[in-house]
Structures are given as C-alpha cells and as structure tokens.
Amino acid sequence: QVQLVESGGGLVQAGGSLRLSCAASGRTFSMYAMGWFRQAPGKEREFVAARNWSGGSTYYADTVKGRFTISRDGAKNTVYLQMNSLKPEDTAVYYCSADTSTRAVVTGTGDYWGQGTQVTVSS
Numbered sequence: 852q853v854q855l856v857e858s859g860g861g862l863v864q865a866g867g868s869l870r871l872s873c874a875a876s877g878r879t880f881s882m883y884a885m886g887w888f889r890q891a892p893g894k895e896r897e898f899v900a901a902r903n904w905s906g907g908s909t910y911y912a913d914t915v916k917g918r919f920t921i922s923r924d925g926a927k928n929t930v931y932l933q934m935n936s937l938k939p940e941d942t943a944v945y946y947c948s949a950d951t952s953t954r955a956v957v958t959g960t961g962d963y964w965g966q967g968t969q970v971t972v973s974s
Contacts, residue, residue, distance in 0.1 A: 853877040853963040855947045860968030863937055867972070871932040873947030873965055884953040885930040886910075886961065887921065889943035889970075896959060899945070900932060903953040910957055915941075937972045944969050 859871040873885065886901030900921040902909045909921055920933040930947065945968050950961035 853880070853883065853949050855949060855963055855965035857945065857947050857965040857968040860945060860970045862971045862973065865937060865939055865972055865974050867937050868933070868935045869937065869970060871934065871945055871947075871968060871970070873930045873932075875928045875930070875949060880928040880949075881925055883949045883951055883963075884956040884961075885921070885923065886948045886956040887930075887932045888946045888948060888959060889941075890946070890967075891940075891943040894943075896946070898957060898959060901948075901953065901956045902930075904951075908953070934970070937970075939972045939974045942970060942972050 854876045856874045882904050884903045887899040888896050889899050890896040898912050900911045902921050918936045923930045947965040948961035949963040950956045955961045
C-alpha cells in the first residue's frame with residue numbers, strides 16, 4: 852500500500868509560480884512511477900505530467916509543456932510539480948498518482964491517488 856499526500860496549492864496571480872509536493876509513504880517508493888493530474892470544476896480529470904520510476908522518462912500534457920516540471924527527491928520520498936507562468940486555465944484541484952506501471956500513471960489508471968490540493972490562478 853502507498854499513501855500519497857499533496858501540498859503546496861494556493862492562490863497565485865497569473866504569471867506566478869507554485870511548487871506542489873506529493874509525499875509518499877508505504878511501499879518502496881523508488882520503484883513507482885509518479886504523476887500529476889488535475890480536475891477543474893465541471894471538467895474531466897486530465898493528465899498533467901508523469902515520470903517513470905528511474906526518472907529517465909518524463910511526460911507532459913501539451914498545455915503545460917515548457918511551463919511545468921516534474922521532479923523527485925528519493926531521499927524524501929517526494930515528487931514535485933514546479934509550475935511556472937501560471938494561467939487562469941491552470942486553476943484546478945491537482946492530484947498525485949502512483950503505480951508500478953508508468954502506462955497506468957499516464958493513462959490515469961494508477962492504483963494510488965492523493966486527496967488533492969487546490970490551485971487557483973487569478974487573472
């Protein structure tokens with residue numbers, strides 16, 4: 852079992868930055884692919900970013916490519932999402948996901964999910 856807890860959300864003006872954190876506990880964190888999804892009010896949950904367990908491969912939605920960066924601190928069992936040049940359309944609840952399968956994480960079918968953290972970008 853893996854437990855995921857997100858933090859770092861908040862209110863920021865357009866053009867600003869936030870860094871989200873996802874702290875993992877439970878099984879061997881280093882062997883898990885990790886990813887971020889988001890869901891805006893009235894919209895479907897959508898993929899944001901992911902990385903495989905080794906970090907050798909990263910994946911980004913076109914809407915965030917060049918602005919967001921996913922990274923990982925193995926010593927802290929934490930994955931981060933650095934979000935720069937934020938736009939009002941980035942407003943959503945952001946969720947962290949984990950799975951031993953990178954494909955499962957990227958497709959939103961990962962076994963483990965956090966409770967979410969709210970990001971609000973004002974114009």
